[in-house]
Amino acid sequence: MKGGGFKIYAVAYLIFLYAPIILLPIFAFNNAAIIAFPLSGFTTKWFQALWAEPALWNAAKNSLIVGVSTSILSTALGVFAARASTRYNFPGKGGILGMIMLPLVLPEIILAVALLVLLLGIGVPLSMFTVTLGHVLVCTPFSIAILSAAFQSLDRSLEEASYDLGENAVTTFWLVILPLVMPGIISSLLITFTISLDEFIMAFFLAGTESTLPVYIFSQFRFPQAVPVIMALGTILVLLSITLLSIAEYFRRRGIARTGGKDTGGFL
Amino acid sequence: MIKIGLQAEGTTESLGGTMAQGRLQRRILNPEAINGLKMISPTALYATLLLAVPLFLIFLYSFLTDGYLTIERIPTFGNYVETWTSPVFEKVLMRSLGVSMAVTAATVLAAFPMAYFVSFYVEPSKKSIWLFLITIPFWTSYLIRVFLWLVILGYNGVINSTLMGLGVITEPITAILYNANSVVITLAHAYAPFAILPIFVALEKIDRSLLEAGRDLGESPLMTFVRVTLPLALPGVVSAIMIVFIPTIGDYVTPSLLGGPEGKMVANLVQLQYLKLDNYPMGSATAVSSMAMVGIALIVGFAQSKLFRRVYGAFIGYSNAGLSILAALAAVLISFGACIVVGVVASGAFFAIVLAVAIGHIALLIWLKSQESKA
Numbered sequence: 001m002k003g004g005g006f007k008i009y010a011v012a013y014l015i016f017l018y019a020p021i022i023l024l025p026i027f028a029f030n031n032a033a034i035i036a037f038p039l040s041g042f043t044t045k046w047f048q049a050l051w052a053e054p055a056l057w058n059a060a061k062n063s064l065i066v067g068v069s070t071s072i073l074s075t076a077l078g079v080f081a082a083r084a085s086t087r088y089n090f091p092g093k094g095g096i097l098g099m100i101m102l103p104l105v106l107p108e109i110i111l112a113v114a115l116l117v118l119l120l121g122i123g124v125p126l127s128m129f130t131v132t133l134g135h136v137l138v139c140t141p142f143s144i145a146i147l148s149a150a151f152q153s154l155d156r157s158l159e160e161a162s163y164d165l166g167e168n169a170v171t172t173f174w175l176v177i178l179p180l181v182m183p184g185i186i187s188s189l190l191i192t193f194t195i196s197l198d199e200f201i202m203a204f205f206l207a208g209t210e211s212t213l214p215v216y217i218f219s220q221f222r223f224p225q226a227v228p229v230i231m232a233l234g235t236i237l238v239l240l241s242i243t244l245l246s247i248a249e250y251f252r253r254r255g256i257a258r259t260g261g262k263d264t265g266g267f268l
Numbered sequence: 269m270i271k272i273g274l275q276a277e278g279t280t281e282s283l284g285g286t287m288a289q290g291r292l293q294r295r296i297l298n299p300e301a302i303n304g305l306k307m308i309s310p311t312a313l314y315a316t317l318l319l320a321v322p323l324f325l326i327f328l329y330s331f332l333t334d335g336y337l338t339i340e341r342i343p344t345f346g347n348y349v350e351t352w353t354s355p356v357f358e359k360v361l362m363r364s365l366g367v368s369m370a371v372t373a374a375t376v377l378a379a380f381p382m383a384y385f386v387s388f389y390v391e392p393s394k395k396s397i398w399l400f401l402i403t404i405p406f407w408t409s410y411l412i413r414v415f416l417w418l419v420i421l422g423y424n425g426v427i428n429s430t431l432m433g434l435g436v437i438t439e440p441i442t443a444i445l446y447n448a449n450s451v452v453i454t455l456a457h458a459y460a461p462f463a464i465l466p467i468f469v470a471l472e473k474i475d476r477s478l479l480e481a482g483r484d485l486g487e488s489p490l491m492t493f494v495r496v497t498l499p500l501a502l503p504g505v506v507s508a509i510m511i512v513f514i515p516t517i518g519d520y521v522t523p524s525l526l527g528g529p530e531g532k533m534v535a536n537l538v539q540l541q542y543l544k545l546d547n548y549p550m551g552s553a554t555a556v557s558s559m560a561m562v563g564i565a566l567i568v569g570f571a572q573s574k575l576f577r578r579v580y581g582a583f584i585g586y587s588n589a590g591l592s593i594l595a596a597l598a599a600v601l602i603s604f605g606a607c608i609v610v611g612v613v614a615s616g617a618f619f620a621i622v623l624a625v626a627i628g629h630i631a632l633l634i635w636l637k638s639q640e641s642k643a
Contacts, residue, residue, distance in 0.1 A: 020405075080308060081312075109535040118318070136318075242408060
């Protein structure tokens with residue numbers, strides 16, 4: 001391959017990117033209560049300790065509920081926006097889309113305190129429901145980015161053919177467009193679930209007395225003796241995330257191939 | 269996100285100047301516009317209710333008075349006066365700006381060769397694998413990744429134990445934990461994909477025949493890069509700067525885990541005021557003020573880079589776009605660095621200096637523009 005120097009740089013960069021993730025399982029299986037070198041033997045006791053943490057299981061259940069609700073809601077909202085932005089021209093399009101995509105660049109803490117002020121102002125008690133509201137706000141822009149790629153590569157003539165064959169707008173969407181962008185939708189569901197599962201700030205501000213997995217993890221960092229168990233939990237979460245993302249990537253590519261588009265690579 | 273930004277360019281204007289009413293009708297009442305607006309309305313409604321309204325609310329709250337248990341509806345500028353005269357806020361905001369700038373510079377500089385490699389040297393069929401590998405760490409366990417930097421940078425950490433094992437150092441290095449340095453390293457790691465992707469997208473858009481043309485006209489590879497590739501990649505670099513700079517300034521997790529007392533940032537202050545002190549008006553004023561500073565910093569940066577491009581262009585000739593961009597970037601970094609150094613040394617003067625620089629730049633730009641139009 002050309003660009004030898006660049007390739008060495010790229011590999012070094014990847015090592016830098018993956019360094020913490022590679023360390024994670026090392027400490028999860030390390031037989032020592034302190035997270036430091038040198039290592040002192042292999043153990044699976046930190047994984048076994050996971051079973052005996054009721055607070056963790058409660059947090060995991062919360063995360064699962066929030067994650068599933070978030071992924072469905074934000075993907076539904078993403079479908080509307082992505083379809084509108086790729087198929088129609090309308091006044092104020094730039095402004096409206098800009099506002100919807102804003103959470104991508106705004107610091108999350110600003111979004112979180114803004115939502116907190118609103119929710120407490122109108123008297124909504126903090127719960128997993130309010131966390132979901134926040135997560136949908138954060139996840140929708142990602143969903144739109146993924147789905148826009150899927151809708152973009154859609155061939156307009158397929159839609160026209162469906163109209164010519166006597167279908168109306170709703171049935172055309174249901175029978176022609178939706179199956180074609182289905183891989184994009186699955187990809188969006190999986191990625192928004194992954195983001196929600198990992199999101200901390202919104203949950204930290206909006207969860208009230210309950211906690212999600214990241215909030216639980218953050219609270220455990222204060223206790224040094226709890227950290228090896230967190231490393232074990234983290235290992236499981238990273239494996240889960242990578243699996244979900246790989247499936248999402250598979251569907252994203254299949255979707256683009258199905259609609260005949262050119263793969264420009266990447267989710268964004 | 270880049271694609272969205274590009275798509276979002278205005279609506280198709282109808283040609284031919286007929287009656288204003290007719291145009292209005294075509295723009296707003298044509299079936300396509302109606303369908304489009306209907307289609308986007310659920311998402312737009314959600315974003316309005318849970319994003320635009322709350323953001324407006326914190327702006328409003330920042331002008332209210334804090335009672336002990338309630339918020340009193342007495343309008344005041346007191347929160348802003350208190351925020352901007354508080355030495356703690358000044359110190360924290362300055363540190364945040366400094367950290368964010370360092371992170372932005374480090375990530376964008378490191379990301380460019382990576383994006384360049386993936387765009388120019390990787391086979392098209394393998395590009396998405398590379399991008400996938402780059403984005404994976406970004407989406408996995410942010411909290412735990414940040415925590416593991418403690419392990420890497422710590423007293424008995426990976427770096428210290430390796431260097432001591434090799435005999436390079438005899439005492440563990442303590443300068444890389446619980447201060448601004450460790451925050452910079454960790455954030456530069458966390459935001460790397462955010463910098464790589466926009467630059468990659470911009471590089472992918474470059475028509476490769478332009479590079480061949482450059483070579484055919486007798487430019488060296490380096491000069492082709494500087495005069496063709498770099499100017500065309502600039503939009504990507506600019507969005508990378510925005511996408512890294514704005515969120516990093518409000519990062520909460522990294523400074524609270526790795527910052528120690530000397531590495532706290534704006535988000536920690538906001539969190540303290542909202543959740544610990546329960547003073548929403550002050551918290552709001554702090555949040556609004558820091559976002560305003562981010563806005564000003566970005567305006568100064570862009571005005572400055574435009575300015576230096578012009579000045580440099582006047583000396584060298586406008587054809588040398590790439591070199592003038594490099595000069596402009598260097599100038600921006602140097603003057604931002606100078607601002608921060610001055611701010612640290614003579615802390616009180618910091619805001620005045622930044623504001624003066626901003627106003628000065630914009631005035632100079634306007635003046636240059638007017639001179640240009642005269643000529």
